[in-house]
Amino acid sequence: EIRNCDWSSDVCSSDLFIMLSLSISFGTYIGLTYKVYGSLFHDSDIYLTEVGQFGFILATISYLIWAVLYDFVGFKNSYTVILVIQIFLSFSMHRVSKDRLLFKIWVSMSWVCEAGHYSILALFIQEIYGYRQQGRIKAVFLVGFGLMQHTVCLVTKLVIPLDGWQVVFQAYGILSSLSLVRAFYCGSDLELRQKTRGSAASYE
Numbered sequence: 001e002i003r004n005c006d007w008s009s010d011v012c013s014s015d016l017f018i019m020l021s022l023s024i025s026f027g028t029y030i031g032l033t034y035k036v037y038g039s040l041f042h043d044s045d046i047y048l049t050e051v052g053q054f055g056f057i058l059a060t061i062s063y064l065i066w067a068v069l070y071d072f073v074g075f076k077n078s079y080t081v082i083l084v085i086q087i088f089l090s091f092s093m094h095r096v097s098k099d100r101l102l103f104k105i106w107v108s109m110s111w112v113c114e115a116g117h118y119s120i121l122a123l124f125i126q127e128i129y130g131y132r133q134q135g136r137i138k139a140v141f142l143v144g145f146g147l148m149q150h151t152v153c154l155v156t157k158l159v160i161p162l163d164g165w166q167v168v169f170q171a172y173g174i175l176s177s178l179s180l181v182r183a184f185y186c187g188s189d190l191e192l193r194q195k196t197r198g199s200a201a202s203y204e
Helices: 011-038 045-096 100-163 165-201
Strands: none
Touching: 011 045, 011 100, 011 165, 045 100, 045 165
16 A cells, blocks of 8 residues: 655655655765864875865765666665665774774765765655656755754764764764664655656656
C-alpha cells in the first residue's frame, strides 16, 4: 500500500526531509571547521589548503558517481551507502586526524557524502514530483537544511569547550545512525512511490 503523498501534506516528503536534515549536516560542518580542527594537529596552512582542494575535486567528481549509482540501485540503497560511509567517518575522525594522509581522505570523503545527499535528492525529487514542482520543493529542502545546519553548529560551539571535538563527531555519527534507521523504516515506501509515480510525474 502506497502512502498518500501530495506535497502539501506529504508524509513521504516529511520522512525524506527528516532523514536528510539529520545526516547532511556532517559534511557541511567538516567544510566549515576542518581548517580550525586540522590546525590542532597540523601547523601547515599549505597542507590544509591542499586538503580543501583535494576534497573539492573529489566531491565534484562524486556527483556523477552518485547519480550513476542512483540509476542502478535506487534511492534507498544509494542513501544507505552514503550513511554507512558517513557513520564510519564520523566515529573514526578524531582517531585518524593526526595522520596527514588519513585526515585528507576523511575530510574529502565527508564532502563526497555531502555531495551524495544533494545528488540523489535532486534526482529523487525530479523523478517523484516532476519538472514543474521540483524547483520549489528543492528550495524548501535547502532552506530547511540550512536552518538545521546552523542549529547544529550553534550547539557544537557550546559542546566543544565542554567535551571536545570527539563528542561532536560522535554526535554527528549518532544523527547519521538515526537517519539510517529511518531509511530502513520508510525507504521501501519511498522506493515504491518512485516506481509507481516516477514515470507519471515526469510529465507533470
